[in-house]
Amino acid sequence: TIHTHLEEALHSTQQESPLQGRSIVVTAGPTREKIDGVRYISNYSSGKMGFAIAGAAAKRGALVTLITGPVHLETPPGVKRIDVESALEMHAAARTFFQSCHIFIGAAAVADYRPAAPYERKMKKEAEEIEITLVKNPDILAEFSLQKSTKQLAIGFALEMQSDIDNARKKLESKQLDLIAFNFFDRKTSGFEVDTNILTLIERSGKTTELPQLTKHDAAERLLEVIEKQYGSKSPLHKNSR
Amino acid sequence: TIHTHLEEALHSTQQESPLQGRSIVVTAGPTREKIDGVRYISNYSSGKMGFAIAGAAAKRGALVTLITGPVHLETPPGVKRIDVESALEMHAAARTFFQSCHIFIGAAAVADYRPAAPYERKMKKEAEEIEITLVKNPDILAEFSLQKSTKQLAIGFALEMQSDIDNARKKLESKQLDLIAFNFFDRKTSGFEVDTNILTLIERSGKTTELPQLTKHDAAERLLEVIEKQYGSKSPLHKNSR
Numbered sequence: 001t002i003h004t005h006l007e008e009a010l011h012s013t014q015q016e017s018p019l020q021g022r023s024i025v026v027t028a029g030p031t032r033e034k035i036d037g038v039r040y041i042s043n044y045s046s047g048k049m050g051f052a053i054a055g056a057a058a059k060r061g062a063l064v065t066l067i068t069g070p071v072h073l074e075t076p077p078g079v080k081r082i083d084v085e086s087a088l089e090m091h092a093a094a095r096t097f098f099q100s101c102h103i104f105i106g107a108a109a110v111a112d113y114r115p116a117a118p119y120e121r122k123m124k125k126e127a128e129e130i131e132i133t134l135v136k137n138p139d140i141l142a143e144f145s146l147q148k149s150t151k152q153l154a155i156g157f158a159l160e161m162q163s164d165i166d167n168a169r170k171k172l173e174s175k176q177l178d179l180i181a182f183n184f185f186d187r188k189t190s191g192f193e194v195d196t197n198i199l200t201l202i203e204r205s206g207k208t209t210e211l212p213q214l215t216k217h218d219a220a221e222r223l224l225e226v227i228e229k230q231y232g233s234k235s236p237l238h239k240n241s242r
Numbered sequence: 243t244i245h246t247h248l249e250e251a252l253h254s255t256q257q258e259s260p261l262q263g264r265s266i267v268v269t270a271g272p273t274r275e276k277i278d279g280v281r282y283i284s285n286y287s288s289g290k291m292g293f294a295i296a297g298a299a300a301k302r303g304a305l306v307t308l309i310t311g312p313v314h315l316e317t318p319p320g321v322k323r324i325d326v327e328s329a330l331e332m333h334a335a336a337r338t339f340f341q342s343c344h345i346f347i348g349a350a351a352v353a354d355y356r357p358a359a360p361y362e363r364k365m366k367k368e369a370e371e372i373e374i375t376l377v378k379n380p381d382i383l384a385e386f387s388l389q390k391s392t393k394q395l396a397i398g399f400a401l402e403m404q405s406d407i408d409n410a411r412k413k414l415e416s417k418q419l420d421l422i423a424f425n426f427f428d429r430k431t432s433g434f435e436v437d438t439n440i441l442t443l444i445e446r447s448g449k450t451t452e453l454p455q456l457t458k459h460d461a462a463e464r465l466l467e468v469i470e471k472q473y474g475s476k477s478p479l480h481k482n483s484r
Contacts (some may be wrong), residue, residue, distance in 0.1 A: 035283065037286075038401070039283060040285065040286070041281060041282070041283050042281070043280045043281045125357075127378075128377065128378050129375060130355060133371060133372075136370065155396065161279060174284070185280070192280065
């Protein structure tokens with residue numbers, strides 16, 4: 001769009017971002033896992049953080065593909081949006097971009113589990129108690145990260161209910177991420193359905209940056225600054241390697 | 243509000259509705275049933291039908307209380323809105339209005355079941371397969387209908403995947419409703435997440451009115467016309483009984 005081109009032009013007069021012209025995939029929002037034709041399992045993710053990241057990356061001149069679950073948000077200018085519903089749909093959409101993207105940012109709250117045998121129509125149920133069997137969904141971010149080349153970055157989020165940061169560090173290790181944003185879950189200031197977040201950015205090197213309570217927009221900017229440094233140092237010849 | 247008073251005044255110059263000054267409770271939207279601190283079970287209800295009914299009733303001068311699950315909709319002018327999340331919360335809110343309302347319209351897609359033991363925090367799960375036990379939620383509409391006085395009306399919806407209307411008739415009987423709107427579920431033209439509905443209105447007397455595909459707004463108007471007739475004939479002295 002003209003708007004994006006103007007923003008890109010404006011940005012490039014200020015400074016060239018190492019993300020300029022790079023392909024970035026961002027996942028966002030919740031997924032919905034069908035129980036039957038009318039019922040589903042989901043989570044409280046609003047998609048705001050992922051959309052803010054996608055917008056901030058596009059402003060830096062990156063070619064952003066935003067794969068999102070069902071949310072009520074406007075697509076940021078210059079971002080290519082792909083709407084999906086379930087974790088399996090998000091997985092399929094993400095896989096088509098794994099090879100060709102430079103940076104993969106998993107900000108979606110992908111459902112860990114889905115009903116094992118979803119029913120096409122509406123279930124008729126009379127029993128006082130019923131059981132639903134859930135099976136594990138693929139870990140989209142880990143799958144990308146564990147197969148990524150040395151030129152690709154994988155960035156993830158860890159939403160934790162405890163202030164215990166070790167769980168986030170474990171995820172960074174086990175998924176071999178380049179950076180994990182530890183997201184302390186607090187109903188009022190950070191996490192789902194609020195406009196602010198309190199993130200701690202943990203890099204592969206161990207470097208840890210504690211951000212204060214910021215709007216998700218500002219938190220996205222700070223995250224992108226760290227990613228720019230990481231990507232810039234990883235591929236110092238990025239201007240020539242296009 | 244001034245707006246409501248103006249609308250009421252305007253309406254009353256046209257014709258006095260038997261719903262004028264009557265207390266109507268409308269339930270709308272889905273409910274969300276917590277699995278844990280971040281996950282829930284819900285359904286695809288958008289709340290549009292219930293909101294349209296609430297708006298149409300308020301235009302007729304009724305005193306409308308709209309009890310709604312989580313939706314992304316504007317409150318219709320002159321309607322008192324109460325936001326709830328779970329079926330149990332909707333049940334509690336509805337019960338406070340049972341005694342004093344003249345007409346109860348259950349348009350919400352209340353979850354039939356909720357997780358038996360929701361977990362406060364975020365579950366840590368590693369297993370390939372897990373089981374969730376669900377227990378039955380109260381049937382809010384049936385509870386009101388079965389205890390209503392002869393001066394009160396209970397109106398319900400039956401969302402059915404088959405064109406088999408008998409199920410709706412059975413619900414009308416078993417819940418002793420005054421009217422049930424049989425709502426054929428079709429992803430494109432009728433039911434959840436679309437702007438139109440194909441309703442068949444079945445009254446206690448057996449009288450059946452098949453409506454064509456209408457906007458939910460127009461369907462609400464037609465439903466209210468039938469309710470007006472039912473309520474008017476039930477309480478012919480309504481003007482004096484205030």
